Amino acid sequence: MSGNHFAAWMESVQHRTETALGTILPDAAIAPQRLHEAMRYAALGGGKRVRPLLVHAAGEIAGADPERLDRVACAVELIHAYSLVHDDLPCMDDDVLRRGKPTVHVEYDEATALLVGDALQALAFQTIAEGRGNDDPAVQLEMVTLLGRASGSRGMAGGQAIDLGAVGKQLTREELEFMHIHKTGALIRAAVLLGAQCGAPLAPDALARLDRYGKLVGLLFQVVDDILDAQADTATLGKTAGKDADQNKPTYVTLLGLSEARTLADVLLADARDAIAPFGAAAARLDELANFIVHRRF
Amino acid sequence: MSGNHFAAWMESVQHRTETALGTILPDAAIAPQRLHEAMRYAALGGGKRVRPLLVHAAGEIAGADPERLDRVACAVELIHAYSLVHDDLPCMDDDVLRRGKPTVHVEYDEATALLVGDALQALAFQTIAEGRGNDDPAVQLEMVTLLGRASGSRGMAGGQAIDLGAVGKQLTREELEFMHIHKTGALIRAAVLLGAQCGAPLAPDALARLDRYGKLVGLLFQVVDDILDAQADTATLGKTAGKDADQNKPTYVTLLGLSEARTLADVLLADARDAIAPFGAAAARLDELANFIVHRRF
Numbered sequence: 147m148s149g150n151h152f153a154a155w156m157e158s159v160q161h162r163t164e165t166a167l168g169t170i171l172p173d174a175a176i177a178p179q180r181l182h183e184a185m186r187y188a189a190l191g192g193g194k195r196v197r198p199l200l201v202h203a204a205g206e207i208a209g210a211d212p213e214r215l216d217r218v219a220c221a222v223e224l225i226h227a228y229s230l231v232h233d234d235l236p237c238m239d240d241d242v243l244r245r246g247k248p249t250v251h252v253e254y255d256e257a258t259a260l261l262v263g264d265a266l267q268a269l270a271f272q273t274i275a276e277g278r279g280n281d282d283p284a285v286q287l288e289m290v291t292l293l294g295r296a297s298g299s300r301g302m303a304g305g306q307a308i309d310l311g312a313v314g315k316q317l318t319r320e321e322l323e324f325m326h327i328h329k330t331g332a333l334i335r336a337a338v339l340l341g342a343q344c345g346a347p348l349a350p351d352a353l354a355r356l357d358r359y360g361k362l363v364g365l366l367f368q369v370v371d372d373i374l375d376a377q378a379d380t381a382t383l384g385k386t387a388g389k390d391a392d393q394n395k396p397t398y399v400t401l402l403g404l405s406e407a408r409t410l411a412d413v414l415l416a417d418a419r420d421a422i423a424p425f426g427a428a429a430a431r432l433d434e435l436a437n438f439i440v441h442r443r444f
Numbered sequence: 445m446s447g448n449h450f451a452a453w454m455e456s457v458q459h460r461t462e463t464a465l466g467t468i469l470p471d472a473a474i475a476p477q478r479l480h481e482a483m484r485y486a487a488l489g490g491g492k493r494v495r496p497l498l499v500h501a502a503g504e505i506a507g508a509d510p511e512r513l514d515r516v517a518c519a520v521e522l523i524h525a526y527s528l529v530h531d532d533l534p535c536m537d538d539d540v541l542r543r544g545k546p547t548v549h550v551e552y553d554e555a556t557a558l559l560v561g562d563a564l565q566a567l568a569f570q571t572i573a574e575g576r577g578n579d580d581p582a583v584q585l586e587m588v589t590l591l592g593r594a595s596g597s598r599g600m601a602g603g604q605a606i607d608l609g610a611v612g613k614q615l616t617r618e619e620l621e622f623m624h625i626h627k628t629g630a631l632i633r634a635a636v637l638l639g640a641q642c643g644a645p646l647a648p649d650a651l652a653r654l655d656r657y658g659k660l661v662g663l664l665f666q667v668v669d670d671i672l673d674a675q676a677d678t679a680t681l682g683k684t685a686g687k688d689a690d691q692n693k694p695t696y697v698t699l700l701g702l703s704e705a706r707t708l709a710d711v712l713l714a715d716a717r718d719a720i721a722p723f724g725a726a727a728a729r730l731d732e733l734a735n736f737i738v739h740r741r742f
Binding site: 172176177178180181182185228229232235237238255256257258260261263264265267268269271272273275276282283284286287290291293294295297298299300301303304306307308310311324 | 470474475476478479480483526527530533535536553554555556558559561562563565566567569570571573574580581582584585588589591592593595596597598599601602604605606608609622
């Protein structure tokens, strides 16, 4: 695998994630059909699959079997997919476009979108519990716990709540960082650790380095998101551009300005690469991924 | 314990569930404070705690330790609490009163109610994974999977979706039953099995009997709910009465008439008691609980 070009590796992980998700999601012919169809609409056929890529890249460090990684990657991606569906609802960001398609509540209706998110979350936990991510059921239980923490009130959902409370407010850089460490960071960080847990046990300092990488990449992802949102147009982004500024939401760009936000991204990238440098060649994919996250155009 | 009067046992389980939930839910002083406060508002201080009662009563059959049962009971109750918060939202049942208090989106706001439900669901899975419901982590993983299935698109959330699709339609009795087996039944059934899984392993036929009891009690609960909804006033019920008929939702009462719905409840009760009769005195609490569910007044 290590000889492959990064773009080919990325495409292969995206492809196998799509296939695995297609199997895990109930068929649209199974009752309740409309719900299952909408769940598939929400979770399939789009997205960069950044979290599955991180699961697989971190799994390489621990020598994890790719098929184990698929199930865990899907569990994380199902959490991400549910959060997008709920985040797009009228009572939240009220967005009509996602990955270039109408959002779930636009394509279906609000009640269905609510249930789609709820059911995707349940499926995520079912998937990680059934997934044989690790032969040791005690480790697998730890993985369920980790995903629960990363998704809940002290992780992703908590970050959304902080975000809600921040609209129209002037945040300090520390407050903005606190929000993003929860909102985007927690699940990205969990993706890295969960990938590593699918393989041979790592020494505590190796895990700590991976965790540091995950934390930095989570922030990096958000800084770049803010830069792209401030610059791009809707067609390139596949979702409504410039929304954060319109909604008077604090971003790294509104706080620091575009130039300093770019500098911050460079610093975070360098730090993330430093954190995993001791792994050597085994961390090549993680290194390339961090780089990809900075230089992506959508 | 078996010498206790049923009412005293019920009160003690309700009390210990409240205490355990109070510990499991993050303190309202922890950030994000408003979200944590709203989660506590949603999950504490009310409800009959039918599902925790079923967990404890089924646990007695398997000789399970009450403290293990507490954690599992809380996990199930957190799923139930999240479903109520989402079910009350304007895009679903649009209800303003629950357990005699304003619903979460009325007391807080819609976005917060959405996140409260999301975060309670994540906490439920975290709780059952961390809960040491069983010393064998493989059994505990099965419990996570069971809870996931019971909550998701082929369980509770799926039942809600079927319910949405049924508004204004004439359902057959089979279709109504299919809806309720999912919407209310799946989680009640899971509560019974999860309680049993906290103790010594049961023989397959004993588990099958418990599962049959759970399925019957789930239906029974719904039939009685429909009868109460058709009869009671809002003050007694603690939630808006007569809503189902107002919203043109099919119920057992609209389908069968009040008298036949009461006969159905009697038949289901008798069948549920038969299913657990072979357990003898060990099933006393389950037997009393089924009886309580039929004769409750709220």
